[in-house]
Amino acid sequence: MGGDQHESGTRPSLRERKKLLTRQALIDTAEGMFAERGFDNVTVAEIADAVNVAAKTVFVYFPTKEDLVFHGEDEVLRTLVEHIRNRPAGHTPLDAVVEMLGQTMTASPLGAVTELERLHRTVGESAGLQARMRLMWERFELAVTAELAEDTGVPRYAPRPRIAAAQLVMIYRTMASPEAMTYIRTHPENRRNQAFDDWLAVARDMTGEGIADYARRER
Incomplete structure (x- = not known):
């Protein structure tokens, strides 16, 4: 998800790197759950729990559950x-x-x-x-x-x-x-x-x- 460098060539801050890692963890976890159980059978709360974040945090990165599928x-x-x-x-x-x-x-x-x-x-x-x-x-x-x-x-x-x-x-x-x-x-x-x-x-x-x-x- 963008690597370790910004387009400007400067290294992102620790906070930015953590945000990127959290975002990717949410994507990977959601994709695995969707593949195993189907999109409609997985809740945002379950995804959040698996990544050890609050459900409201998911919506900071992805406004809707569907955005976890169409993240790119x-x-x-x-x-x-x-x-x-x-x-x-x-x-x-x-x-x-x-x-x-x-x-x-x-x-x-x-x-x-x-x-x-x-x-x-x-x-x-x-x-x-x-x-x-x-x-x-x-x-x-x-x-x-x-x-x-x-x-x-x-x-x-x-x-x-x-x-x-x-x-x-x-x-x-x-x-x-x-x-x-x-x-x-x-x-x-x-x-x-x-x-x-x-x-x-x-x-x-x-x-x-x-x-x-x-x-x-x-x-």
Whole structure:
């Protein structure tokens, strides 16, 4: 969770390090409990007790119980928007998103798959977490819409930024889907990077070329 250095290069204080350790302990403990018993069968009080903190302390770090599952959401969104914003000359937002996803898998192929599978197992049939995940994707779309609108000099309510954002986030969303994870897992470990790239290539091609003629029924 950020290591021992701030972005400025200065070492965090002892208090800050303790806060980081407590936050990570809450995440690790919650994930273990959720995996064993299911999200809806675990209380915040039980998580707090296992980490030896007060229940109210949990809410200092995580405003809602659901935030213990989606604890990395802000960082993922920041990375997504920054990749689009900082793309080099000649690159499209589509290029930026595909590059970011490729880098994620290349950095830790097994870790990325394992983390996504953990998330899907935790969400499971929980209506609350399913709703929270839909809100996450909506939040991503709105943030990308705002970035594209500013980048192209049009209002946020203009159609192109919103539609483009929905398609860009759709690529991210499908790459994190259970179907994509199953597809990757069906390949030997030494072929999983390639399986990920294959799925991503299809997503890029179908988005880049448009889907106007996809699955058109014959007369």
